[in-house]
Amino acid sequence: MRSLFSFLLVLSLAALSGCKPSEVALTAAVDTATNKKITLAFMPKSKGNAYFVSCRQGADAAAKELGIELIFDGPTQPDPAKQNEIIENWITLGVDVIAVACESKDGISTALRKARSKGVKIVTYDSDANPDARDFFVNQATPEGIGYALMDEAARLCNNSGEFAIITASLTAQNMIEWQKHIEARRLAKYPDMKNVALRPCDDLKDKAQAEATILLSAYPNLKLLMNICSPAVPGAAEAVKQAGKSGKVKVIGLGLPNENKRYVKDGTTDTVILWKTVDLGYLTVQAATALAKGQLKSGATHFEGGHLGKFKIVGDNILLGEPFKFTKDNIDQFDF
Amino acid sequence: MKPQQLTRIWPQHETVLLLFIIAEVTYFSLFGRRFCTVDNFTNIVRHSLEIGLLALVMTPIILTAGIDLSVGSTLGLCAVLFGKLWRDAGLDPWLAQICTIGIGGLCGACNALLIAQMKLPPLIVTLATFSLFRGLAEAITQGVDAFTDFPESFLFLGSGQLGQLPIQAWILSAAAIGVWLLVHRTTFGRCFRAIGFSPEGALYAGLPVRRQLALVYVLAGLVAGLASLTYTARFGTAKADAGTGYELFAITAVVLGGTRIFGGVGSVHGTLLGVATLAILNNGLSRLPNLMNIASELSGIVTGVLLLLALTASALPHWLKANQK
Structure with missing residues (x-):
């Protein structure tokens, strides 16, 4: 047994050192090949998530149009450590550009910085890394855009006056506090007759949102609308309104995914679900990443021509996807995520 | 051919696994993209350290016919507590590291107490602590x-190099040699197999069964504490989900390496080969041009098939012998 063990050690050392010459040869061969064709590695937070599956549809379409090679890989479950490992593997694989939706900002930035130091271009989309770890962030929605869209839609449904309540995930979530600030700013500026009577947290749970909504419905009999700014709260609030028999009388809107709200949108309980077109997000990300790799997109640019989707604004190092999209009874069937 | 002859010429499990690894490396070198490079082998070693460490200490546990499902959760708890000690309690990083390994040992001692002293079944005890430690x-x-922004001196543990090799290669080698000597070269270690074959028998033979059992679980806790440090250093962040699912990867590597899940039979070098087989497979599959996009799903399937094949192959001669009678 001892001899077997030492044999193994020797073998593994030999494998490590013996690889050097072939590495040089291989690297050279692949590099001349990639001068012609760009390799783009595209990572979701998790592969099974319907949201990212639809991002991929757009990414595939863009890759086909541009004639580049697209590698799509990521953790099967949201797992920041696995994201790091895949990025480190992509560096040694010799990809030209990486597009990634980051599960953990600080965790992934180490690996991304390493990639940049080896000359790999980095684009983040959906959720950003630290700014010094990437070249551009494809920003699907600014806090301002989300806040304004929610408030405008609420005012439209209430004819510009009446009471509404907000259900959020937690009172400390940074992004939601930011959205609320813009909702309030918009209300003050444009809809002074709208009155925000309550703000309740639901811990990002559908059940809790349903319970909170039920309490709000009985505590505020004049309530005209429930605005839900975390995705589980939208179906949660809709279920509460439906069970209270107030479908149509108390409106429900919010940020969420079309699929989990389809039922309530179709039966008229939920009026509008606000999000962005995820297919376009994937498409724009691949367009921008490819342009970056080819040197056509440089820092300091103020706009970007994103294939068949047209022109996009760039603010700082954020490429903006634009206004949020409204899913309603009329169009929700066209989306599956 | 008679079954007896078959058993005699049937190759050792470890030899088959070694041949399989050579086949893997050859195949991926030929068809994978930039597989056979120093950078890539460095990556493979760096990414398999934590699972390797857990698999190494899982081996003596399974040899005694036990199991430890809590090692991944211990890793997570230790990572979080290391962050707490360093950032919130303001401890010196070195002192915090030593305390973290100690905490890992305490987690292991918790299992050891319930399993060795109270004689509760390891599967249930560690299922409970699996949930308890992660919950904590x-x-x-x-x-x-x-927890993030760790000092550079600590991050060296995750990204540093000593000589030509990554730091992970040294840690894994040291741990492998240590556990191998314990299991294969000490009288104390040989008793693990005796306990696995027959705990009652071992007890009547005068072996210190209780102390032996306690030791393997405490050792697993200590090493899980160490793994939490290398994991945090490699990743640069400590979060409660660190090491989720690692206990199953470790058990897979041990069983693939030829250790019998009912105890008594197995080897540490087999486990190392098991770890290498899986690590190379994961890495290589993600480099095959046409399969890159489904690499992670595919590696799940191949791992499952391999495990079944390995189990069947090692059971076949015994099965044939039994059916002869």
């Missing part, structure tokens, strides 16, 4: 707090 880690951080 999540409660301490409320599931969202993450």
